[in-house]
Amino acid sequence: xxxxxxxxxxxxxxxxxxxxxxxxxxxxxxxxxxxxxxxxxxxxxxxxxxxxxxxxxxxxxxxxxxxxxxxxxxxxxxxxxxxxxxxxxxxxxxxxxxxxxxxxxxxxxxxxxxxxxxxxxxxxxxxxxxxxxxxxxxxxxxxxxxxxxxxxxxxxxxxxxxx
Amino acid sequence: xxxxxxxxxxxxxxxxxxxxxxxxxxxxxxxxxxxxxxxxxxxxxxxxxxxxxxxxxxxxxxxxxxxxxxxxxxxxxxxxxxxxxxxxxxxxxxxxxxxxxxxxxxxxxxxxxxxxxxxxxxxxxxxxxxxxxxxxxxxxxxxxxxxxxxxxxxxxxxxxxxxxxxxxxxxxxxxxxxxxxxxxxxxxxxxxxxxxxxxxxxxxxxxxx
Numbered sequence: 001x002x003x004x005x006x007x008x009x010x011x012x013x014x015x016x017x018x019x020x021x022x023x024x025x026x027x028x029x030x031x032x033x034x035x036x037x038x039x040x041x042x043x044x045x046x047x048x049x050x051x052x053x054x055x056x057x058x059x060x061x062x063x064x065x066x067x068x069x070x071x072x073x074x075x076x077x078x079x080x081x082x083x084x085x086x087x088x089x090x091x092x093x094x095x096x097x098x099x100x101x102x103x104x105x106x107x108x109x110x111x112x113x114x115x116x117x118x119x120x121x122x123x124x125x126x127x128x129x130x131x132x133x134x135x136x137x138x139x140x141x142x143x144x145x146x147x148x149x150x151x152x153x154x155x156x157x158x159x160x161x162x163x
Numbered sequence: 164x165x166x167x168x169x170x171x172x173x174x175x176x177x178x179x180x181x182x183x184x185x186x187x188x189x190x191x192x193x194x195x196x197x198x199x200x201x202x203x204x205x206x207x208x209x210x211x212x213x214x215x216x217x218x219x220x221x222x223x224x225x226x227x228x229x230x231x232x233x234x235x236x237x238x239x240x241x242x243x244x245x246x247x248x249x250x251x252x253x254x255x256x257x258x259x260x261x262x263x264x265x266x267x268x269x270x271x272x273x274x275x276x277x278x279x280x281x282x283x284x285x286x287x288x289x290x291x292x293x294x295x296x297x298x299x300x301x302x303x304x305x306x307x308x309x310x311x312x313x314x315x316x317x318x319x320x321x322x323x324x325x326x327x328x329x330x331x332x333x334x335x336x337x338x339x340x341x342x343x344x345x346x347x348x349x350x351x352x353x354x355x356x357x358x359x360x361x362x363x364x365x366x367x368x369x370x371x372x
Contacts, residue, residue: 046369047361050364050365051333052371054318054334056310057314057318059217060230063231070235074242
């Protein structure tokens with residue numbers, strides 16, 4: 001048998017042999033080789049010393065509240081969104097939506113009414129690309145209309161007596 | 164954890180998946196149940212893998228508190244990923260891949276610095292020594308503790324990836340292919356890592372013979 005330490009590919013066979021994890025078919029010829037090869041014998045002896053030294057190093061016991069702490073973290077994470085939604089949900093619907101709609105109306109109004117004395121009249125070539133276009137205004141007004149309708153329906157739903 | 168379901172199947176079972184028979188480890192089965200919202204299956208996975216994972220991380224970072232923190236984070240990531248889990252590899256490969264990634268990051272962040280500084284000072288607070296019925300003499304205990312400290316130092320001195328490879332090979336008895344998947348490298352790279360690591364350990368611990 002060729003010495004396993006001579007080739008990179010074969011040398012780990014000695015690690016497995018030292019650890020006792022080598023299969024029976026490979027163990028027998030290697031054992032015979034190790035008995036006749038001083039280098040391999042020394043390797044195996046050193047490896048077994050390492051193995052036994054590592055055997056003596058046991059892991060610490062896991063603290064008793066490991067699971068409880070982990071499950072608390074999971075619960076906190078899982079319940080974060082529903083808790084946030086339940087707390088902020090009514091606020092978002094009853095406060096934020098009307099405020100947003102009003103703000104949008106104000107901004108839209110300002111944009112429509114704002115005079116632009118300092119602006120040089122654009123040339124006909126760029127007029128389509130610059131400034132607020134009529135169709136954009138119509139679309140913004142449509143969206144505000146939808147928001148208003150949504151707001152009204154929410155108010156109506158809130159005003160109905162709950163069963 | 165009380166009331167946990169005991170494993171009903173052996174470690175490896177044949178599961179019929181959509182007409183094709185695929186080998187699926189029991190842990191992966193449990194994880195698929197977790198994906199379906201079964202909390203008891205997660206508890207079973209936790210029960211089974213908690214000690215080996217904490218021990219692995221402890222030997223990696225050599226600090227009990229940090230090891231538990233990292234193990235918690237690993238299990239938390241497993242739970243977070245339940246929705247997208249696909250059993251493409253052994254569950255332990257996935258779990259140890261997460262844990263190794265966390266440990267390597269922690270070591271890189273220098274979180275273990277204080278541990279390294281303390282390594283020479285402390286020895287009495289390490290719960291590594293199992294108390295035997297035959298009480299060892301004070302001298303025996305001291306010798307054993309000194310030996311353990313030396314082993315710990317030798318392992319801590321290994322480069323991070325070599326250390327991870329040795330710990331998975333020695334204590335988890337993982338095969339080269341599985342270690343390669345955990346460390347995201349080739350099988351031959353794992354063999355090389357292990358050979359170099361054991362070479363270093365042999366040199367450092369040879370006098371213990």
